[in-house]
């Protein structure tokens with residue numbers, strides 16, 4: 001089995017399929033930076049579906065069992081169901097998922113399901129139109145995301161919901177959001193992270209997951225019971241309330257989970273990153289386009305994984321590291 005410097009196996013591959021997005025969440029792609037003049041990647045820079053499929057197959061040979069599509073906003077990539085169909089056919093893939101803002105799911109969910117996508121995680125930070133509009137940078141109404149969640153459920157996709165929590169921004173509405181959304185799907189609350197270089201992160205804006213759980217527990221549903229991890233290295237610590245609704249806490253700041261981190265990340269231009277907070281990656285597109293054999297690519301990937309020492313969240317202090325890859329490039 002291929003393991004890194006700390007003995008962690010390679011299990012997951014998160015594939016970013018575009019750096020573009022139809023939202024401008026302040027904690028990810030703030031509009032002041034990702035404005036009308038921002039130079040997004042030209043189309044020919046992106047890996048083609050053939051190239052993504054080939055690399056994914058090689059990663060699966062090296063031990064990957066779970067693939068997740070992300071971005072930017074993955075649903076903006078043209079003909080996405082064709083890519084899903086290619087990945088769903090790969091032998092050895094046990095899970096095929098996508099993280100999305102949900103806006104385009106009413107149009108795409110049935111085709112994605114038919115192509116072999118198993119589940120989606122839809123991001124929704126607030127049910128208050130003003131708060132959500134401010135957080136997504138474009139005034140987009142939460143009802144549009146709820147429509148996407150509904151479409152995914154109707155198409156038969158598994159659904160989870162992601163909520164990034166920022167102190168003084170959306171934390172006042174967490175309990176209301178939980179009481180509404182828990183009826184639809186498991187909700188995961190994510191501690192605001194210092195990804196990229198432009199999101200103005202500071203420790204005071206982070207609401208520790210313990211505090212989130214305490215807020216959800218106020219009033220009637222006092223008891224949450226911890227649920228065992230579904231797999232080694234699961235990102236979210238899960239709990240169930242008295243009615244069986246599931247909440248996940250993703251605590252990269254207050255309870256880092258680097259010890260079991262089995263995730264590799266492939267950017268839209270084919271760079272391999274071994275940490276969400278990496279400063280640099282390894283170019284796989286160049287050898288791929290220069291005609292490298294499967295064996296050569298595989299040994300390059302294996303060498304990168306073997307040499308991996310990343311444990312950024314465990315090492316993070318109050319200060320963030322300068323010059324990290326952007327979230328929109330690496331896909332979260």
Ligand SMILES: Nc1nc2c(ncn2[C@@H]2O[C@H](COP(=O)(O)OP(=O)(O)OP(=O)(O)O)[C@@H](O)[C@H]2O)c(=O)[nH]1
Nearest residue numbers: 099121160162190235236250252261263276313332
């Ligand atoms: N620090 C850190 N954050 C991560 C890592 N993997 C995922 N996240 C963050 O956790 C949040 C949830 O990620 P998702 O894309 O929903 O994926 P997931 O939690 O792995 O999904 P499941 O397969 O459902 O467990 C996002 O904000 C990610 O950026 C990781 O390895 N390190």
Ligand SMILES: C[S@@+](CC[C@H](N)C(=O)[O-])C[C@H]1O[C@@H](n2cnc3c(N)ncnc32)[C@H](O)[C@@H]1O
Nearest residue numbers: 027028071072073099100101123162192193332
């Ligand atoms: C970068 S997005 C890409 C996929 C898609 N556009 C979406 O929003 O779901 C992946 C996940 O990262 C989360 N995320 C982005 N920036 C974050 C930050 N600074 N801290 C914590 N989570 C963040 C998003 O909320 C989303 O759930």
Ligand code: SF4
Nearest residue numbers: 021023025028072101
């Ligand atoms: S979190 Fe997702 S939806 Fe929001 S700006 Fe980033 S990529 Fe776009």
Ligand code: SF4
Nearest residue numbers: 258261275276310313
């Ligand atoms: S901070 Fe890096 S090493 Fe730690 S869990 Fe996240 S991606 Fe993995």
